[in-house]
Ligand code: FAD
């Protein structure tokens with residue numbers, strides 16, 4: 001890594017102007033601040049440096065010879081967990097919000113970077129620095145859209161914050177780790193979620209309209225471990241659409257180009273990661289990456305039930321078959337998709353093997369995307385662990 005000079009007060013880019021990463025920009029927010037000065041080094045899509053940053057954040061980089069390390073990144077501990085009393089309206093059971101509330105209430109941090117939504121639109125992200133539990137809770141539930149969380153970075157120095165928790169997804173956290181030492185903080189905690197297949201606000205609309213029967217009443221959705229997308233509607237009803245019935249031909253351009261070229265699904269650089277895909281249905285999945293993560297996790301241990309992670313089934317054939325199917329934009333008739341969903345739920349991969357299924361499917365798809373659209377970036381942009389994962393499969397030549 002090259003060294004960073006103290007930033008001259010560079011000027012933030014105007015909203016809507018072309019970003020340094022061009023079409024690969026994930027709107028992480030860095031370029032909305034004077035920290036744009038560091039963009040060439042910090043941007044996850046210009047300068048992939050996960051291994052180096054892992055060493056700085058966790059004291060070591062992942063061991064590629066260890067399968068769990070290679071797939072899920074550096075970790076001290078991994079488990080399934082859920083809140084004894086789930087937070088109403090959270091994405092899952094609200095472990096992320098609970099940790100953030102505890103950190104504020106106990107005075108461990110003075111502020112929490114999180115993302116609320118605008119008054120007019122429940123899916124329009126509005127990053128804030130929350131100072132109270134109420135403000136943290138107002139940010140619960142995923143905004144399944146690119147969110148400029150780092151756009152609040154200038155406020156940190158202005159408000160003289162010294163101890164901060166940042167909640168964010170992989171690309172935001174990679175940029176944050178690079179500028180971390182410039183922020184004037186005494187202590188930074190990072191609570192991450194996995195992230196994949198994110199979209200712009202317009203892309204989200206298209207996804208909802210092509211996939212849900214009632215797009216306007218969707219409150220949240222998740223690609224679940226039962227191989228169905230679960231849409232939760234305003235009246236509390238759940239609509240389930242099998243993955244295999246998604247109109248892939250129509251949805252091909254929906255996902256943001258940044259997410260089609262991302263290999264940090266598991267948020268490698270956060271201190272603690274809270275997702276769901278490595279746990280059985282109904283449970284969340286926790287990875288404690290380092291001592292700070294351990295400290296954060298301990299704050300909610302009495303509020304949650306935990307159990308060991310499991311791993312069942314064999315993903316490899318399903319992944320290999322999905323590669324040409326996705327490429328050709330195959331959509332199964334709904335009855336066949338439902339049937340396939342039921343069969344695969346019974347015999348398909350579960351627990352960590354499901355997480356590997358999801359990582360393999362996305363990494364192979366994204367590898368092909370980068371190879372076809374940005375061949376000059378392929379070598380440096382794809383981390384070594386992702387190259388190893390992709391090499392298990394046969395990809396089309398072109
Ligand atoms: P809550 O208590 O509801 O809190 C959610 C937190 O997420 C809030 O603090 C909010 O600030 C933050 N947040 C919401 N939207 C965004 C955003 N766009 N960018 C940054 N931060 C945001 N987990 C998996 O295991 N596999 C996946 O494939 C996966 N895909 C995801 C895709 C997206 C776009 C996102 C945002 C998350 C994804 N997750 C995934 C994580 C998972 O859906 C839950 O967010 C996680 O388990 C935490 O649930 P919770 O109930 O504890 O969160």
Ligand code: SF4
Nearest residue numbers: 021025026028031043
């Ligand atoms: Fe700037 Fe972030 Fe976009 Fe990269 S992804 S160009 S750092 S806003």
